[in-house]
Amino acid sequence: MNEKDILCINCAKEVLGREFAPDDFTPSAINLGAGGILSYFSAKGKWQSVDDKKKIEGLREKFKSNYGPVCGLNEWEKLSPEVIANFDLREYRKWFSAEQLENDWLPCSRCNISVWGDSGIDKGLNSGYLLQNQLWNKIWEKFKQ
Numbered sequence: 001m002n003e004k005d006i007l008c009i010n011c012a013k014e015v016l017g018r019e020f021a022p023d024d025f026t027p028s029a030i031n032l033g034a035g036g037i038l039s040y041f042s043a044k045g046k047w048q049s050v051d052d053k054k055k056i057e058g059l060r061e062k063f064k065s066n067y068g069p070v071c072g073l074n075e076w077e078k079l080s081p082e083v084i085a086n087f088d089l090r091e092y093r094k095w096f097s098a099e100q101l102e103n104d105w106l107p108c109s110r111c112n113i114s115v116w117g118d119s120g121i122d123k124g125l126n127s128g129y130l131l132q133n134q135l136w137n138k139i140w141e142k143f144k145q
């Protein structure tokens, strides 16, 4: 994915032509942390079915077992995936200045609204997100046609 190749979540959905399911997203801190697209959608009443809740739980568990915290979080095995995700995002943000974080967004290639970067800053529908690679490639190819 080129650095400038980005679509906001609404445009991505419209190009794809269907609603997203939780397992369209990767088990990553940016998706699972506070303000991430998964918690945003859940808070808005999306994904209330038993099946969707299972998929979300699967992502949370995968994130925790595959990745865990980046570093230095004591007894992280006892913590929830969200706590670990938020810790990771906070650690990641320490690498950047306030100004860099403030400018960590790109315009959606389709509708031009700001889409925030990987630092996981809570911007609701404008928050960054990570879709499964294959799905993202499919959306991007469809958009480019």
Ligand SMILES: [Zn+2]
Pocket: 007, 008, 009, 010, 011, 012, 108, 109, 110, 111, 112, 113
């Ligand atoms: Zn857009």
